Amino acid sequence: MTIKDIAKECGYAVGTVSRVLNGNPNVSPEAREKVMSVVNKYDFVLNNSARLLKSQRSHTIAVILKGTSTILLNNLYGIIQGRMENLPYLLRAVVIDEYDDEVAAANRVMFEQRPVGIIFLGGNPGDHPEELRKITVPSVLITNSMDKDDFPLVSSVTTDDVAGAECCARYLIENGHKKICVIGGDLESSSINVKRYRGFRNAMEAAGLPFDYEKSYHISKYDYGDGAKAAKALLQKNPDLTALFTMSDLMAIGACRQLADMGLRVPDQVSVTGYDGNIVTEYYTPRLTTIRQDETALANRGLDILLERIGQDAEATQEPLPPVQEKLPFSFVKGESVARLLS
């Protein structure tokens, strides 16, 4: 079943059928109706390969989803997908492993799909500058920020991780906590960890509290199990800690579990804060104190930025829009996992 068959059956030429199917206005209503009736009769769909081959440009936006297990990213994807229904683009998800190279994946998809734009959900493309430079369509990184500013095609939308972490740490301090330990990601591996750590340190320093990285910072993956292990290790090294500042809700939940196993109650004996505002924090007992990123805003703004750049790229009239690195507001969720220390 090809456009030719449709043309034959409805008595028009392939050009007309093509025009109808592509929403070209230069078609008479009768022709449109006639063609559509045949198209519907057979549930005919244009061959995408042929379209792509011909037009040398797809209407595909590729989404590189790094680390399928992160619920946040899936939600972002869902929001973006929802908006696609009213947009003339096709979304193509590329799900890669937490340890895969997102820029390599993007380059692969560049060749295979020729997308008009790329959305990175998670990951840190800036870590692969040479590869990233090969990407010739606008892209936007959501949830992480692009620190390098010499990529004219890469924008980013993120929440202010420094401020978020600072806010959360300040809440602990305001509640009388002084001996606070940190469960965080590897500072070498991702700038997001660095920022959250900086925010934490800012709050500590503002309060004149000391912090010993060697003793009181434990590296953890963004999952439950590692959070639990980190909590255990920190407790051994810092038996007098009163609070754990973590860089993710999953770490926080893992830590809570570990504390419970050690007979310590949250928040009565140890306070714990999460990060990200994962929905589970609302249902966990105790409800977790956390920083909520506004997923909807993040996804929408990211998509808007990309669409602007794709759109004007098509017109190719004026100067290309410069990339933007935006920070969106976060919100603090008080929860129940931080106790007020009487002093």
Added chain:
Amino acid sequence: MTIKDIAKECGYAVGTVSRVLNGNPNVSPEAREKVMSVVNKYDFVLNNSARLLKSQRSHTIAVILKGTSTILLNNLYGIIQGRMENLPYLLRAVVIDEYDDEVAAANRVMFEQRPVGIIFLGGNPGDHPEELRKITVPSVLITNSMDKDDFPLVSSVTTDDVAGAECCARYLIENGHKKICVIGGDLESSSINVKRYRGFRNAMEAAGLPFDYEKSYHISKYDYGDGAKAAKALLQKNPDLTALFTMSDLMAIGACRQLADMGLRVPDQVSVTGYDGNIVTEYYTPRLTTIRQDETALANRGLDILLERIGQDAEATQEPLPPVQEKLPFSFVKGESVARLLS
């Protein structure tokens, strides 16, 4: 940069370049080397659209992921993707909404990508028989079973939901629970709900316990919030209940939260069971009693079944392999969310 440019640069014809790039054996070593050197020089990649257009058949396996939020499915996807590295197939993820029609999505991808096989992760393709019949490549449904047996191309791998639910319910009964209420999915909407309910009823009947669907079954979506609401409603109608049997870990966690808000402790005052064995159940407090599906086995077996059918489809020699509907064993996770009732 096309195959033509490559051909020109290395002095061979496009046919030869194509043969080299496709691993066709009828190429002289010199030609191969020459071509490859130029290909590597430019990092040339064949235009996929043109290949597809020409060969009318991709090496793509499409994966329809229904409901991005289900962690289980993402894990399954991860496992499948991991195995792809050693396989000559490309995976194409199609993420659709919980309420989208997975068979329509599959048909779309059939036209656009011409995959050699389809994996349904979640969903219930059997619910759309007419559409499903249009799919002309082998497919396999993982986590749900195909009840209809007149689809010669659709296989399935699932755990035995009836047995799993029965096992879980029996555990409650063995611990002295008699007044058990159920938080479950809509029996109309998915056969998986019917099966889990049947398993539950089986256990109840075996123990000679009555169950009043109207009074003690509450329909809930597979998420936290609805689980909480359901728990509240059930408690109002059944103030004397001692246990909640739920059809998903998320519902169970939502229910636990609701119970805590009502001042009821789990499991001391009310016992709760989950379903699926989501990793969070191990870190929740209390650890949830649940049925764990063996994700790895499910994913691997599902892929194996599909590969067998794709493979022999290519040979096209003997009779096509019939579809199989397999049930894999589950495991019961005791957890800590069920109390022993003294009677």
Added chain:
DNA sequence: CTGTTAGCGCTTTCAA
């Protein structure tokens, strides 16, 4: 408004 037609980049016969 509609029909005709030249490719898009590739694979795959067919001949050499």
Added chain:
DNA sequence: TTGAAAGCGCTAACAG
């Protein structure tokens, strides 16, 4: 073993 050439299904430019 290699080259030449015919399309795959579609779009878009052009002619009518």
